[in-house]
Amino acid sequence: MGRSSCEVVAVGTELLLGQIVDTNSSWIGEQLALAGVDSYYQTKVGDNPDRIKKVLRQALGRSDFVIVCGGLGPTQDDLTRDMIAEVMGVDLVADEGLVERISAIFGGRNRPMPSNNLRQAQVPLGAEILSVMPGTAPGLKAVIEGKTLYAVPGVPWEMKQMVSEDILPDIRMKAGISSIIRSKTIRTWGESESGLAERLADEIERLDREGEATIAFLASGIEGLKVRLTAKGDSDSEVASILNSEAEIVASILGDEIIFSYEDQTMEEVILELCRDRNLTLGVAESLTGGLIGSRITSVPGSSDVFKGSIVAYSGDAKQSVLGVPDIPSVSQEAVEAMVSGACQALHADVALAVTGEAGPSPNEVEVGRVWMATSVGGVVQSHSVKWPFDRERIRQFTTITVLNTLRLRLIKET
Amino acid sequence: MGRSSCEVVAVGTELLLGQIVDTNSSWIGEQLALAGVDSYYQTKVGDNPDRIKKVLRQALGRSDFVIVCGGLGPTQDDLTRDMIAEVMGVDLVADEGLVERISAIFGGRNRPMPSNNLRQAQVPLGAEILSVMPGTAPGLKAVIEGKTLYAVPGVPWEMKQMVSEDILPDIRMKAGISSIIRSKTIRTWGESESGLAERLADEIERLDREGEATIAFLASGIEGLKVRLTAKGDSDSEVASILNSEAEIVASILGDEIIFSYEDQTMEEVILELCRDRNLTLGVAESLTGGLIGSRITSVPGSSDVFKGSIVAYSGDAKQSVLGVPDIPSVSQEAVEAMVSGACQALHADVALAVTGEAGPSPNEVEVGRVWMATSVGGVVQSHSVKWPFDRERIRQFTTITVLNTLRLRLIKET
Numbered sequence: 053m054g055r056s057s058c059e060v061v062a063v064g065t066e067l068l069l070g071q072i073v074d075t076n077s078s079w080i081g082e083q084l085a086l087a088g089v090d091s092y093y094q095t096k097v098g099d100n101p102d103r104i105k106k107v108l109r110q111a112l113g114r115s116d117f118v119i120v121c122g123g124l125g126p127t128q129d130d131l132t133r134d135m136i137a138e139v140m141g142v143d144l145v146a147d148e149g150l151v152e153r154i155s156a157i158f159g160g161r162n163r164p165m166p167s168n169n170l171r172q173a174q175v176p177l178g179a180e181i182l183s184v185m186p187g188t189a190p191g192l193k194a195v196i197e198g199k200t201l202y203a204v205p206g207v208p209w210e211m212k213q214m215v216s217e218d219i220l221p222d223i224r225m226k227a228g229i230s231s232i233i234r235s236k237t238i239r240t241w242g243e244s245e246s247g248l249a250e251r252l253a254d255e256i257e258r259l260d261r262e263g264e265a266t267i268a269f270l271a272s273g274i275e276g277l278k279v280r281l282t283a284k285g286d287s288d289s290e291v292a293s294i295l296n297s298e299a300e301i302v303a304s305i306l307g308d309e310i311i312f313s314y315e316d317q318t319m320e321e322v323i324l325e326l327c328r329d330r331n332l333t334l335g336v337a338e339s340l341t342g343g344l345i346g347s348r349i350t351s352v353p354g355s356s357d358v359f360k361g362s363i364v365a366y367s368g369d370a371k372q373s374v375l376g377v378p379d380i381p382s383v384s385q386e387a388v389e390a391m392v393s394g395a396c397q398a399l400h401a402d403v404a405l406a407v408t409g410e411a412g413p414s415p416n417e418v419e420v421g422r423v424w425m426a427t428s429v430g431g432v433v434q435s436h437s438v439k440w441p442f443d444r445e446r447i448r449q450f451t452t453i454t455v456l457n458t459l460r461l462r463l464i465k466e467t
Numbered sequence: 468m469g470r471s472s473c474e475v476v477a478v479g480t481e482l483l484l485g486q487i488v489d490t491n492s493s494w495i496g497e498q499l500a501l502a503g504v505d506s507y508y509q510t511k512v513g514d515n516p517d518r519i520k521k522v523l524r525q526a527l528g529r530s531d532f533v534i535v536c537g538g539l540g541p542t543q544d545d546l547t548r549d550m551i552a553e554v555m556g557v558d559l560v561a562d563e564g565l566v567e568r569i570s571a572i573f574g575g576r577n578r579p580m581p582s583n584n585l586r587q588a589q590v591p592l593g594a595e596i597l598s599v600m601p602g603t604a605p606g607l608k609a610v611i612e613g614k615t616l617y618a619v620p621g622v623p624w625e626m627k628q629m630v631s632e633d634i635l636p637d638i639r640m641k642a643g644i645s646s647i648i649r650s651k652t653i654r655t656w657g658e659s660e661s662g663l664a665e666r667l668a669d670e671i672e673r674l675d676r677e678g679e680a681t682i683a684f685l686a687s688g689i690e691g692l693k694v695r696l697t698a699k700g701d702s703d704s705e706v707a708s709i710l711n712s713e714a715e716i717v718a719s720i721l722g723d724e725i726i727f728s729y730e731d732q733t734m735e736e737v738i739l740e741l742c743r744d745r746n747l748t749l750g751v752a753e754s755l756t757g758g759l760i761g762s763r764i765t766s767v768p769g770s771s772d773v774f775k776g777s778i779v780a781y782s783g784d785a786k787q788s789v790l791g792v793p794d795i796p797s798v799s800q801e802a803v804e805a806m807v808s809g810a811c812q813a814l815h816a817d818v819a820l821a822v823t824g825e826a827g828p829s830p831n832e833v834e835v836g837r838v839w840m841a842t843s844v845g846g847v848v849q850s851h852s853v854k855w856p857f858d859r860e861r862i863r864q865f866t867t868i869t870v871l872n873t874l875r876l877r878l879i880k881e882t
Contacts, residue, residue: 078487092513342770342777344762364761364777365776
């Protein structure tokens with residue numbers, strides 16, 4: 053049997069009008085790739101009976117499996133059920149089990165059930181109901197002229213559960229796919245994408261020849277520059293072993309200065325862990341980032357045992373009164389060093405970082421993009437300056453991850 | 468002539484694999500709708516010659532206009548040019564003007580031009596080059612059996628400029644569309660989506676009958692709950708007049724307690740404007756939001772004339788030492804009121820806001836979702852409490868917009 057292919061059809065006029073970006077198809081596409089299933093087409097079609105039928109017939113004609121997403125809700129606009137029945141040439145019949153299940157869900161919520169909801173209990177004669185049903189919309193499965201068509205609701209969490217737990221295992225079984233594909237993401241900071249590509253060029257070339265894994269790069273702003281390793285094998289343990297050996301090779305080439313996580317952790321998670329392991333508390337003084345550094349750190353659950361707080365000193369007198377910064381130009385080495393010491397003192401923190409700079413759009417004391425950063429570890433203050441060629445938002449984001457990375461390297465080396 | 472339709476074809480294997488979400492097609496779909504052009508299908512296809520040709524032929528068969536997006540770059544994977552030539556049944560020829568233009572762009576950057584880039588100067592015989600060319604990839608336009616096909620690069624800013632300035636005016640002219648469609652977004656906070664729908668039900672029903680505009684709702688988290696008015700007319704002034712009258716009707720129904728912007732401004736922009744008009748400076752004390760409030764405010768360019776700073780006091784001793792909060796439970800009315808007064812003092816701010824609460828995932832002193840908020844205007848402190856039924860990130864976001872809205876209402880009423 054040759055490779056099997058599956059295509060995705062997304063139903064909904066709102067998708068064509070751009071009111072909703074179709075992230076469902078992208079997610080399904082990624083899952084199909086990881087499941088080892090080829091995918092050649094994805095189609096969006098509006099809530100129109102004839103066009104839905106045409107698209108379904110075409111998809112069944114050229115692919116072995118079709119996943120239809122959306123149009124399974126209770127309203128008159130939800131046409132997917134009806135169109136599948138027409139393509140199959142059968143009637144819709146009420147499924148008694150479904151009627152009971154849907155009624156029970158509404159009963160459990162103590163709400164009267166709108167009669168429309170019973171539309172969701174209609175099933176094309178001969179189609180099956182997917183066993184996974186997280187919401188009130190059942191998923192469907194129908195075999196049509198030897199091809200298999202699956203229908204899932206457009207609500208992302210319902211769709212994802214059905215695809216992961218029911219549809220993908222079914223496709224893999226029918227298509228006789230036993231191999232699995234997994235990825236491992238290594239996060240880096242401090243080297244450009246082309247710089248990483250250059251340093252890994254020989255290894256990428258070797259992999260192209262020998263083929264046990266692939267390497268891809270993904271620039272992700274404040275999340276760092278990701279190196280994604282992908283490998284295929286017959287079992288979880290086999291793939292894990294390939295990915296781990298490959299990660300070791302990449303690590304030996306790039307080194308731990310650049311790699312901050314092998315487990316797809318954020319820089320903030322890494323910093324919190326390093327501080328927690330060393331029993332150190334952390335304080336921040338921010339000017340141009342305006343609270344972004346504190347906000348990122350505190351988005352990590354459980355940060356409060358390490359993180360004392362951040363002094364967002366956006367004005368000169370706040371810098372003076374709260375941080376004890378003398379009356380000097382606010383974007384300067386002297387200012388940022390006074391800020392980091394002030395943060396340690398005011399927040400009773402063991403280690404601290406501080407940033408000040410000009411994010412634009414127009415220059416004030418200094419040129420747009422000029423940033424000073426400082427860290428204090430063991431009472432020793434260090435500072436450095438960068439001139440970013442970016443817009444306001446990226447200046448703030450790149451400053452955040454850069455100063456956190458500076459602190460990370462000092463924590464590893466000095467504590 | 469009946470209504471003309473245009474469909475979008477996005478080319479790129481990375482789209483099928485879910486490595487990139489196809490936001491280009493969504494954006495083009497939205498622009499087509501605003502231009503009054505119907506759109507019935509959108510297709511994604513990988514970098515495969517036969518499948519690209521099939522999809523192009525089908526699109527030309529069923530729509531009057533086709534916009535192909537992606538696959539116009541300089542590499543061997545970029546097949547769109549070649550496949551258009553094959554569908555047209557013509558050869559690719561080097562366009563001398565393009566060769567010069569592309570060479571000049573690289574000359575201006577003082578970089579040697581990779582010879583691959585000259586692939587981009589190849590044009591199917593009989594096709595035109597779009598006059599708008601913001602990058603190094605030219606857009607193409609070809610008339611094929613009475614239908615018009617446009618090809619644009621997948622780089623969003625290049626694509627958008629070509630579609631807006633060249634393709635849409637061309638489609639509108641060819642299709643004889645003179646009417647225009649515009650939207651106006653009113654932002655609200657303090658009422659649920661179903662609450663808004665209920666209050667506007669009569670007006671929505673009237674519009675359904677009389678049809679001069681439509682109303683749609685869009686829940687946008689920390690950006691507020693948006694009410695989008697859309698209208699069609701023959702000129703900018705006609706549509707503006709319809710939208711403005713409709714906005715007045717919506718305003719008279721919802722009122723300014725709920726509506727915070729008629730111009731699609733963020734809550735932060737509104738607060739900064741209110742303070743600036745009144746010559747007031749603003750200070751913040753944050754606990755559970757961890758810097759998010761300061762970060763949002765300072766993401767607005769020019770915020771530094773109003774915003775003094777934020778004290779992110781994530782630990783009890785930081786609350787005490789910087790804000791002068793006594794040694795009391797940190798999620799309490801007394802604590803939040805001491806925080807807001809402390810922020811005014813420490814930051815020398817005229818008005819201030821403060822938040823403290825439990826964002827979870829597990830409860831500490833109080834239940835997860837319990838939040839206290841306070842504002843200080845003219846030295847008068849007010850506070851209130853909310854229990855959110857959300858996850859950590861939404862608790863932080865909803866707290867941010869809610870406390871800013873409380874301050875907005877006080878600034879309007881009391882100053």
